[in-house]
Amino acid sequence: MLFLLYPALRPFSNEASLQGAQAFASPFWVLAHMLAVVGFILLVLGLLGLHSALQTTPVERLVFVALVLTWIGVGFTLPYYGAEIFALHALGQEAVRQQSVALLTLVDAVRFGPAIFVFAVGLLLLAVGPILVAIAVWRSGTLSRWSGMVFALGFALYIPQFFGTQPIRVAHGVLVAVGCIWLAWSMVQGQQQSKAS
Template sequence: MSLVSQRAVRVDGSAHSVSPLALGAAGVLFVLYPAMRGFGPEEGLQGAEAFATWTWAAAHMCAMAGFVLVAVALRFLEGWGGGVELTGWLAVSFLLPYYGAEAFALTAAGEWARDNHDYGVLAIADGFRYGVAPMTTFAIGWILLAAVGVVVIVRATRASSGWTTATRCAAAVSGVGLVVFLPMFFVPGSLRIVHGMVLGFALIAWGTGVFVANRAADT
């Protein structure tokens, strides 16, 4: 085998490992997101302390990184084309500003309210949570993410790249988890934690299956 061929094999093998790693990491992060977030009162002293805690910002950063990693995984899934990847990146682009405000602006507001005993400042959350511009971009992001989920479900049923039935099922469950991400905002926190666990473990199982299929194809 020539040096060029050997290098091509190494590069191809490295690319094959990106999707499994990204899916697995995203799965872990989506499990952590609702588990760390907390779902207690968001007003008064309790609300200030909830926003000010490090777990509030960390939880939302887990979600942001998870969305990015899903898009990265789509980039390197063999034969999936650029359409679903582009949709994934567009979804990330519309979702991250809102999540960033939740992670960083609310943390700062919570710290200020806690330290100065001025809990009225927490009302600022409604400004960027329910304003026309943030709600519009947020809604667009969720619609795009749901579209990605639908594509994942369809592709999972048609996958012909050596995926096992278990891998297809894990991919399909992951797709469903992405589709129902938005409705989870309207259910109790305990159900959001369950959703995070189901989506997370499905992504991990999907990534593991893709890794095994890629290894088999490379041998």
């Protein structure tokens, strides 16, 4: 749900204008991005649970690789979110205080400096890890096969969704939320079935 709330609550506007500064300065800017940060942390913890659930299966090694790649991907992604949360928020607050867009020229320096490369690597790993999860879930035979596919699709589309409008980004958030919830539900169902056996 956090990956859905992030784009739904995040203020969108022309980021080169005072409206953009107000968006950056908004408490919803901080809240929305923090929800994404918590979502990424919970993603890795969920995959740790998946690894535990599939530990004695033939796909154990594949799930472990998926977990490690996703963990590294989250580690490379979160610093960028930190810059979005705190640096852009501070720039927005000061631009609003000054009633000037001059500081907003620094937004691209925050977003597209060296950090963008670390962020891109993180998001690529966040695509590869869930794709490996989908393969492992499909091969496991113990979890809903399609839950892994929806999960992987959501994270594979993470980079392209950044170029979309708010409705597209919210729709992507729905896809990620459905994938995460379906996979989690599949894990719960799988554990209940194994206890009943």
